[in-house]
Amino acid sequence: MLNEGKKCLVTGGAGFIGSHLVDALMKKHYSVRVLDNLVNGNLENISHHFNTKAFEFHRGSVTDPVDVGRAMEKIDIVFHLACLGVRHSIAHPFENHRVNAEGTLLILDSAYRNNIERFIYCSSSEVYGTAEYVPMPESHPTLPCTVYGASKLAGESYARAYHKTYGMPVTVIRPFNTFGPRSHHEGDAGEVIPKTIVRALNNQPIVVFGDGSQTRDFTYVVDTADALVAAVENDNIVGETLNIGSNFEISIKNLVNSIARIVSNSTVRIDFIDSRPGDVLRLYADSQKFMSFCGWKPNIEFKEGLKRTVEYFRNHPIGIKNLLKDEVARNWEV
Numbered sequence: 253m254l255n256e257g258k259k260c261l262v263t264g265g266a267g268f269i270g271s272h273l274v275d276a277l278m279k280k281h282y283s284v285r286v287l288d289n290l291v292n293g294n295l296e297n298i299s300h301h302f303n304t305k306a307f308e309f310h311r312g313s314v315t316d317p318v319d320v321g322r323a324m325e326k327i328d329i330v331f332h333l334a335c336l337g338v339r340h341s342i343a344h345p346f347e348n349h350r351v352n353a354e355g356t357l358l359i360l361d362s363a364y365r366n367n368i369e370r371f372i373y374c375s376s377s378e379v380y381g382t383a384e385y386v387p388m389p390e391s392h393p394t395l396p397c398t399v400y401g402a403s404k405l406a407g408e409s410y411a412r413a414y415h416k417t418y419g420m421p422v423t424v425i426r427p428f429n430t431f432g433p434r435s436h437h438e439g440d441a442g443e444v445i446p447k448t449i450v451r452a453l454n455n456q457p458i459v460v461f462g463d464g465s466q467t468r469d470f471t472y473v474v475d476t477a478d479a480l481v482a483a484v485e486n487d488n489i490v491g492e493t494l495n496i497g498s499n500f501e502i503s504i505k506n507l508v509n510s511i512a513r514i515v516s517n518s519t520v521r522i523d524f525i526d527s528r529p530g531d532v533l534r535l536y537a538d539s540q541k542f543m544s545f546c547g548w549k550p551n552i553e554f555k556e557g558l559k560r561t562v563e564y565f566r567n568h569p570i571g572i573k574n575l576l577k578d579e580v581a582r583n584w585e586v
């Protein structure tokens with residue numbers, strides 16, 4: 253193992269993807285420190301590591317120089333995932349920019365001053381905006397539709413600038429949509445798959461924005477986490493910007509019908525309502541570059557991933573009725 257024993261900082265490590273990344277790193281005997289302010293993260297996602305010597309949790313913000321300075325001490329590798337989400341950016345553009353763009357600049361600068369060995373910036377397919385052609389390679393134009401996409405692109409640009417100006421060993425990863433256990437159904441963090449599962453499990457109408465012809469390329473979260481680990485274990489991709497996706501495109505209409513079938517609720521009503529502002533119409537990754545560099549490919553087939561996610565919510569300790577209380581249909585208005 254290339255980096256065994258190295259000390260990783262995972263910003264946003266109490267969140268959905270971050271907590272699965274922590275699991276993957278711990279399994280491979282890295283030592284892990286999480287920096288998260290818990291605005292959307294949840295300690296339950298990482299509490300199974302609390303009694304492990306190789307794990308530390310720091311509650312703090314990526315926008316606070318003191319928190320960042322402390323979190324960066326004696327770190328070898330940084331995975332920067334902390335951010336505020338796409339729907340949050342619609343009502344709160346300045347706060348979204350401050351965390352996603354300025355927070356990234358602060359993390360990069362601190363990492364540079366601490367001579368870190370590798371920096372993985374977790375970007376997003378939202379930097380592309382709607383596909384002009386598919387599948388989308390990394391050279392596809394980057395014309396984000398939302399402040400979130402724009403702020404993630406700013407973060408990428410800062411990361412590449414630290415590589416070019418200061419020689420910092422940065423890799424930019426652009427995951428396409430990710431789903432699975434610990435994904436958000438609640439408030440403005442809520443994503444289409446968990447929101448739909450929670451509604452279907454409660455026999456409530458499923459809500460689709462627009463006509464449901466929008467498409468996405470979904471990867472199961474354990475595969476996304478493994479891809480981020482594969483990225484840090486490959487020194488040939490320093491300075492690169494790489495997509496991670498499943499090379500599989502599905503419309504939102506077909507997606508919600510698949511969920512309804514898995515929940516055994518194929519009679520559930522689907523309400524088609526107004527489109528979400530800034531909604532991207534089509535996303536479909538070309539991940540060949542990452543796959544050939546890192547030898548990674550997704551292991552969990554989409555339907556199997558959906559079944560596991562439905563089971564996660566069905567057995568959620570909060571109970572499916574209580575989960576529904578936190579689900580907000582037009583969640584960009586929160």
Ligand SMILES: NC(=O)c1ccc[n+]([C@@H]2O[C@H](COP(=O)([O-])OP(=O)(O)OC[C@H]3O[C@@H](n4cnc5c(N)ncnc54)[C@H](O)[C@@H]3O)[C@@H](O)[C@H]2O)c1
Nearest residue numbers: 264267268269288289291292293313314333334335376430
């Ligand atoms: N979920 C997806 O489909 C998807 C797709 C592409 C890219 N991404 C990227 O993956 C990363 C993780 O996303 P996620 O879906 O796990 O979201 P998430 O909201 O679950 O994780 C983000 C974490 O960052 C934390 N955070 C927010 N502001 C912070 C701050 N100021 N200081 C410290 N921590 C802060 C939150 O509490 C949360 O735990 C993000 O960078 C996101 O852009 C996600």
